[in-house]
Amino acid sequence: MLRKDWLRRELNTFDIYSLVHHDSQSTYYLMMGFIAYYAGRESFLVGIYAVALMIIIALVYGEMGSHFPESGGSYLYVKYSIGRFIGFLSAWFLAFDQIVMISYGTLDASKYIVSLASHMNLAISLLLEHIPIQILAISFSTILFILTLIGIRESATSAKIVAIIDFISVGLLMILPGIIITLLNKGFIDPPYFKWRNIDPLDLFFALALASRGFTGIDALGQLAGEARKPLIQIPRATILVIVIGTIYSISLMYLLMTMVSYTELSSDPVLSIFLIASSIPILTPLIVSAASINIILIMILAALTGYVSFSRLLYILSTDKVLPPRLGDVHRRFRTPHIALLISFLISTLFLLPGEIELIVEPYAIGSLINYLLVSFSLAILSKRGGLYGAFTSPRIFGVAITALLGIIILSVALVIVIIAKQRALLIILTWVIIGVVLYLINRRLVKS
Amino acid sequence: MKKEVVLLDSFDDLVDKLIYILTENGYSVHIITSQDRGEKFIDKPVYIHSTDFNSLQSIKSEEDLEKVFHGIEFESVEIGILVFPDDDLNINIARYLRRNGVPKIIVGLRSDEKTIIAEKEGFQVVNVPNCVLGRIQRILSLKFTRITPVRGNISILECLVTGDMKILGKTISELEREYNVSVIIIRDGDKILNGGDEEIQEGDYLIVVGSTGNLMEMIR
Numbered sequence: 001m002l003r004k005d006w007l008r009r010e011l012n013t014f015d016i017y018s019l020v021h022h023d024s025q026s027t028y029y030l031m032m033g034f035i036a037y038y039a040g041r042e043s044f045l046v047g048i049y050a051v052a053l054m055i056i057i058a059l060v061y062g063e064m065g066s067h068f069p070e071s072g073g074s075y076l077y078v079k080y081s082i083g084r085f086i087g088f089l090s091a092w093f094l095a096f097d098q099i100v101m102i103s104y105g106t107l108d109a110s111k112y113i114v115s116l117a118s119h120m121n122l123a124i125s126l127l128l129e130h131i132p133i134q135i136l137a138i139s140f141s142t143i144l145f146i147l148t149l150i151g152i153r154e155s156a157t158s159a160k161i162v163a164i165i166d167f168i169s170v171g172l173l174m175i176l177p178g179i180i181i182t183l184l185n186k187g188f189i190d191p192p193y194f195k196w197r198n199i200d201p202l203d204l205f206f207a208l209a210l211a212s213r214g215f216t217g218i219d220a221l222g223q224l225a226g227e228a229r230k231p232l233i234q235i236p237r238a239t240i241l242v243i244v245i246g247t248i249y250s251i252s253l254m255y256l257l258m259t260m261v262s263y264t265e266l267s268s269d270p271v272l273s274i275f276l277i278a279s280s281i282p283i284l285t286p287l288i289v290s291a292a293s294i295n296i297i298l299i300m301i302l303a304a305l306t307g308y309v310s311f312s313r314l315l316y317i318l319s320t321d322k323v324l325p326p327r328l329g330d331v332h333r334r335f336r337t338p339h340i341a342l343l344i345s346f347l348i349s350t351l352f353l354l355p356g357e358i359e360l361i362v363e364p365y366a367i368g369s370l371i372n373y374l375l376v377s378f379s380l381a382i383l384s385k386r387g388g389l390y391g392a393f394t395s396p397r398i399f400g401v402a403i404t405a406l407l408g409i410i411i412l413s414v415a416l417v418i419v420i421i422a423k424q425r426a427l428l429i430i431l432t433w434v435i436i437g438v439v440l441y442l443i444n445r446r447l448v449k450s
Numbered sequence: 451m452k453k454e455v456v457l458l459d460s461f462d463d464l465v466d467k468l469i470y471i472l473t474e475n476g477y478s479v480h481i482i483t484s485q486d487r488g489e490k491f492i493d494k495p496v497y498i499h500s501t502d503f504n505s506l507q508s509i510k511s512e513e514d515l516e517k518v519f520h521g522i523e524f525e526s527v528e529i530g531i532l533v534f535p536d537d538d539l540n541i542n543i544a545r546y547l548r549r550n551g552v553p554k555i556i557v558g559l560r561s562d563e564k565t566i567i568a569e570k571e572g573f574q575v576v577n578v579p580n581c582v583l584g585r586i587q588r589i590l591s592l593k594f595t596r597i598t599p600v601r602g603n604i605s606i607l608e609c610l611v612t613g614d615m616k617i618l619g620k621t622i623s624e625l626e627r628e629y630n631v632s633v634i635i636i637r638d639g640d641k642i643l644n645g646g647d648e649e650i651q652e653g654d655y656l657i658v659v660g661s662t663g664n665l666m667e668m669i670r
Contacts, residue, residue, distance in 0.1 A: 006476040008614065009495060066492075067497075067498075068497070069478075069494075069495040069496055069497060070478060070495075080521050228495070229495075230492075230493045230494070230495070231495055232491075232492045232493070232494075232495075232498075233492050233493060320452045321452060321526075333613055333614075334613045334614060335614070336614050386520070387502060388499060388500075388501070388502075388517070388518075388520050388521060389497065389498065389499060389500075389521060390483075390488030390489075390491075390492075390498035390499070390500040392489075392492040
């Protein structure tokens with residue numbers, strides 16, 4: 001029987017945004033407390049740096065994405081402008097973070113559930129304490145695997161529901177009343193410096209390194225083009241949503257954290273920063289705390305879902321482009337999803353889950369993404385200078401080069417240097433990953449040629 | 451595997467129909483158009499190669515062609531469809547695509563003289579005054595979806611029912627009521643079914659007549 005062995009175009013702009021929302025928000029929700037812990041009274045400025053970086057990455061991806069109607073994101077962008085091998089390398093760097101996101105999202109959600117159950121003295125906490133954390137994480141991962149296998153529409157619907165829960169629990173119940181109450185109490189003139197401690201330069205440097213990794217995941221925008229109904233206009237529109245909502249959330253949450261939470265409270269457990277803000281809202285406190293806690297768990301799980309979608313689509317396009325073995329590009333007969341690539345995603349992410357250590361997973365996270373974003377910025381610079389491919393979204397030009405590309409190259413180079421200096425140990429893991437990728441690439445190209 | 455098509459803009463609504471049919475059949479489409487027409491295609495899932503030339507007719511030399519087709523990997527291109535209203539340009543580009551190894555090239559031509567030249571060179575020719583879309587669809591042997599305009603807004607849809615389609619399991623009368631169309635099922639190669647209670651099954655071949663919009667909605 002003949003079958004349609006390509007992806008189904010079903011996503012609208014909000015679907016695309018929702019699938020990206022969790023990936024980028026989850027990283028910031030986790031990192032924000034640590035950024036504030038290290039940056040002290042400079043946290044607000046460091047938060048602005050993180051937002052500026054996010055805006056530039058999103059603009060670069062949005063502009064590049066408005067030229068390409070297929071899944072593949074950065075692989076296609078870099079291949080088109082620079083060449084196939086560098087395109088593959090950029091995608092391979094990114095793939096590491098996408099697979100890590102699956103492990104990290106499910107493991108972090110599991111840990112959060114156990115801590116929350118214990119904190120709230122729920123009866124189930126006794127049971128949860130006796131279950132290895134890996135089992136819980138692998139269970140979540142299995143559910144996500146099935147969900148992403150069934151169809152992109154179902155994944156997008158789940159992502160939309162959780163994005164709406166996030167808007168209600170964080171946007172409506174925390175940020176809005178928090179800002180109103182703070183402004184009524186303190187007035188508009190009180191700057192977000194507060195009474196937090198001064199910090200030494202080394203801590204500030206570390207905070208900047210964390211902030212540089214604060215919004216990775218935006219790249220998923222480009223992976224979804226092959227399933228968007230009108231990719232050339234929907235990808236830039238989803239980018240605008242990422243920028244607007246991401247900026248409002250990040251600036252407001254950092255402001256509230258520094259206004260409503262003391263540094264001592266934050267220091268006790270920086271990972272709970274969202275929880276601490278929720279606890280400080282004087283109205284409907286139990287409701288807001290519960291909503292925020294459930295929301296964090298859902299966001300982490302859905303970030304893992306985005307990891308599944310992104311990594312599997314990347315393998316799919318690399319396979320259909322004959323860079324990786326052809327079986328990885330197989331599409332399920334009924335669901336029209338890349339089922340072999342999804343299975344590979346499940347298996348590799350499960351390997352990362354087995355030690356059950358979140359630090360081990362997070363340590364090398366985001367270096368690959370930053371290298372990828374830098375290469376995409378260079379690609380946009382080349383594409384905009386050379387012309388030829390029409391895009392639905394174009395930024396102003398300086399000497400024929402997109403201004404977003406130039407800003408991207410500058411700010412991402414700085415961010416990458418900061419992160420590499422702060423995370424030297426992780427370089428070995430990244431290097432191993434790259435060697436595996438290059439070997440796979442060379443073997444497969446040889447097979448294709450022969 | 452990836453299947454790509456290079457499609458030269460026809461500057462009329464034929465290009466829109468071709469894009470729809472080709473993308474519905476799993477092709478990745480590269481549309482070659484002029485600088486000022488790029489925006490017309492932004493709501494379609496295609497690569498838009500808008501040349502620096504204000505008029506495609508100014509594309510003459512090999513250097514111009516290299517510039518226009520920059521970034522397209524010809525090893526993945528299965529088909530070239532050239533239906534621009536200028537016979538010389540269509541043949542010129544057909545020769546360029548042939549040199550780059552594109553296996554199937556369809557050229558839309560108006561003059562008999564050019565038709566003879568193109569056929570001698572081994573290109574598939576469709577004469578533009580005739581039903582171009584229908585001819586191109588027949589040449590391409592599209593496996594999944596064909597929509598051929600008949601008169602005004604009315605078209606004939608021919609499609610193979612696959613396991614992922616929303617019409618699966620519906621009866622002919624349900625489809626006819628829902629989309630205001632007429633449906634015939636061809637099953638097992640040669641059985642013609644048109645009873646209202648017949649259910650649509652995977653592997654059926656459907657012939658449907660109705661408004662183009664409703665037909666597109668039916669198979670979405």
